[in-house]
Amino acid sequence: MPRLPQPLRAALLALALLLAGLPLAAISALAQATPIAAAGQGQGQGIDVANMDLAVDPRDDFYDFANGGWLARTEIPADRPAIGVFVELRDEATRRQITLLDGAVDAAAGTDEAKAVALFAQGLDLDQRNRQGVAPIRDALDRIAAVDSAAAFDAYQRRSPFDGVAATLPLSVLPDANDSAVNTLYLGGPTLGLPNRDYYLDDDPSNLAVREAYVENTTAMLGFAGYEEEEAATAAQAIYDFEAKLAAPTLTREQEQDFSLQNNPLGLAELAARYPAMDWPAYLADLGVSGVETVIVTQEGYLEALPGIVAETPPAALRAYLTLRLLRAWDEALSEEIEAVSFAFSQVLSGVEEQPALEERVLNQVNAALPDAVGQLYVAEYFPPAAKAEIEALTGDVLAAFRVRLEANPWMTPETRARAVEKLDAVSVKVGYPDRWRGYADVALGDSFAATLDSAAEVEIRRQYAKAGQPVDRTEWDAPAQLVNAFYNPLANEIVFPAGILQPPFFDAAADPAPNYGAIGFVIGHEITHGFDLSGSQFGPTGNFEDWWTPEDRERFLALNEELAAQYDAIEVAPGLFVNGQITVGENAADLGGIQVAADALQRRLAEETGATPAADPVLDPEAEAAATPTADSVVIEPPFTPEQRFFVAAATVWRTKARPAYVELLVRSDSHSPGEVRAVQPLRNAAAFFAAFGIGPADAEWLAPAARVVIW
Ligand SMILES: [Zn+2]
Structure with missing residues (x-):
């Protein structure tokens, strides 16, 4: 995933039962396409x-x-967890989009279409991506390495969305459930590495096996951030333990079906009383939010437990947790090796045998970064x-x-x-x-795949947070x-x-x-x-x-x-x-x-x-x-x-x-x-x-x- 959707998706996931889509939700995250x-x-x-x-x-x-x-x-297919009409249609749509981006279009320089074509080509340049390794996220890794206390952990989250990191206090923008004509902020639950809270809390043998694989895979992932093997294994276990504590006070999936339990609008002063360690006005200002006095807290019990959990967690574990979130957010934008190690964990969950083709993986990134540029091409043709x-x-x-x-x-x-x-x-x-396509004039075509994705993410994150407190555009x-x-x-x-x-x-x-x-x-x-x-x-x-x-x-x-x-x-x-x-x-x-x-x-x-x-x-x-x-x-x-x-x-x-x-x-x-x-x-x-x-x-x-x-x- 590029850093783009992560922070925004985190809170949307807290409302997943409201925003349920038609096909298997997990397919969009796990399945890839092969033409059939x-x-x-x-x-x-x-x-x-x-x-x-x-x-x-x-x-x-x-x-x-x-x-x-x-x-x-x-x-x-070996690179799929399942096959059916939805997967076949995704295959076909993927094949069409790859053809459109693969130079079949005659894109004038400077247009959104040309940016999409160029970004696609950058993603296919594995030599450059492999040469760079984690260099594109070096600054973010350094910022996380400087987190030496619970206070620093919270302070980092004020800017973490711009690094692609959603952590324990993710904010997202949606219409206000109590006045749906206006957008507001929702404070969601924790960002976790396993599919949902039950994987941490329900001790059946199948979950135990998944947890073990998660810790093992996390150990390998942390190696990319410079952890020595033994240090990485200790940190991976600490991440798991921290996430299990975060998961425990969240709503059950049954409770999430009752929206009244998620609808807890709190004024900023009240929010500060519940979670004093975060400077809420500064957090909102750093995200570019203005004119919002109330935040809807979807996980009230979790927010109540959070100060205690963070306070009792050693800074080394907090750093490791943020490091893992960062690596996972960027896993499909960096080197082949990072992609492959990260993919190994989804293999455990889905049983899929092979990684999908490079073109498909890169297309997913282009679609996340410049969706309407690809959409315009697709609609014009099909x-x-x-x-x-x-x-x-x-x-x-x-x-x-x-x-x-x-x-x-x-x-x-x-x-x-x-x-x-x-x-x-x-x-x-x-x-x-x-009716109106979104434009990407502000997205800068960088000198690498990661740099362009970074620019697209920043533009989109600022656009999203700027909507908070504003009237909802129902045509969007x-x-x-x-x-x-x-x-x-x-x-x-x-x-x-x-x-x-x-x-x-x-x-x-x-x-x-x-x-x-x-x-x-x-x-x-x-x-x-x-x-x-x-x-x-x-x-x-x-x-x-x-x-x-x-x-x-x-x-x-x-x-x-x-x-x-x-x-x-x-x-x-x-x-x-x-x-x-x-x-x-x-x-x-x-x-x-x-x-x-x-x-x-x-x-x-x-x-x-x-x-x-x-x-x-x-x-x-x-x-x-x-x-x-x-x-x-x-x-x-x-x-x-x-x-x-x-x-x-x-x-x-x-x-x-x-x-x-x-x-x-x-x-x-x-x-x-x-x-x-x-x-x-x-x-x-x-x-x-x-x-x-x-x-x-x-x-x-x-x-x-x-x-x-x-x-x-
Ligand atoms: Zn449905």
Whole structure:
């Protein structure tokens, strides 16, 4: 990682459950891309039957029926923890961007485009990077070496973001949850080397092995900062012990689902009373923040414990902790050797066999440093304006279908239902790319890869902190256009679909509507539902943290979420390894709502096309819906399939996945999404339309009895 995203990402991660993205969050950090030939479209009108296994009865095993062909012929590439549609699309997007940057463009000197091309070339110059070693971070290493007390440790953090270091008091800028029209500062929890607090606190054998590997890898990393081997081993253990103490008083992942526990606005005087060792006005001034009197503390218990933890930690351990943070922030910008040693630890976590190709690693850095320069190139080449209009129309269809479902909702009182509709009507939609691209005139092209990254990081960090206290610019994009991902942002009540994800198999303008609704329609419905999941439902139409529920409706909603958590808790993804139903409940609810509303939207679309009477209001009572399920004998399952069948096959295709065992374990322990194989079918099993489309009944393995189904939205 370049120093750019680290300090800002740290606090965002504290709010990760609010800002949950669609695909496996960990993939963006761990998976890299290798081009894989795209499968051709086979017989089946928009779905590829070569990816299916028609010998499998869908009533018996829908995942294999929809994906058996793909599963049989697909191997996980050596440089990947997993393979699936998202990874394949990332591969394709990566290949395209490398081609664009690899001199295919004719960039005029001085333009942002030329800077991106030049930065890419600098990253590929391994001779220079290897010659330099840690020289680009020498000044920062010296600053850290001078930390000789707890007071010096805190004082260093006033400037550490500019070194790429997020430590124990990271500040980030986001819309104020209590007044979402204005940006404010959030003080997050500690920056840790392991994926989350449970790795430090839960003593199961798998965690013990990860901890041991972490200490061993840290020992090797510290060598790059000049530590002798024995000294490094002692320091690595001290870092681990310090991080374990920092992790203990942080909120549990379950607690983080209740935003009220993270919403602790404190005035600067109060903040100084809680953590007197930091000169808060000076910290804010050093970051370029002005006009901010209140900081939202997301980890109050942690902040209370922190002075004691820092005071009892020897300065040598504090220095080692900062040194490791610095090396990790720069690990992909320096020498090959540093990259390789740092990568060895992600290998332990993900099980991946090989490091991704140099071009891909460098592209990641260029995208972090100059995202809109690459995005502009990408969009000009691969995202026609017509696609934007089509997706906006499709999103409108799904929103309209969601509104119908809300109006027919059987478990909310009219009062809460009206508030829910009000929130839905206020959802804003971003599709493709921003109206205004960010410029990089202030980024200086340095004499090395690290120097240019350094300049880009400084410009971006100053831009971010300058936003604190200022009105929120709702037209700004937080995600680059070329990203293969989609988001719901509760602080803006907006859904975002970057150009990167708007391509086959998610979306194909030329394809029949059924698979488009099953794939991108499902994704759109998923993101809309996030506004009404366990976390998103704590925010109102403008993105403010507010309670728009009657107490009895909230109680019914929480009871439905508990039912859903229990349903997923029972799913075993590997021997002895079960989905964490509570941690994944928001994503699972979004999957369930997404498939239901996309199925409704398809019916509305089909009715429009045939001029038939629009479908009746959806029936939201599972028992009543089940009564309408046809028997197996009356359903024909063969190519080209009915529109409803193509819809569900496309939905199950989106989440097909092959993953290494270590990676599955990492996801179950750290990701807020269920594993892909679960996402492909379990949401469908809660939708009556799925059983109807394939004639699935009580005798079939895929059947879920009406009383066991959960329908929240
Ligand atoms: Zn999601």
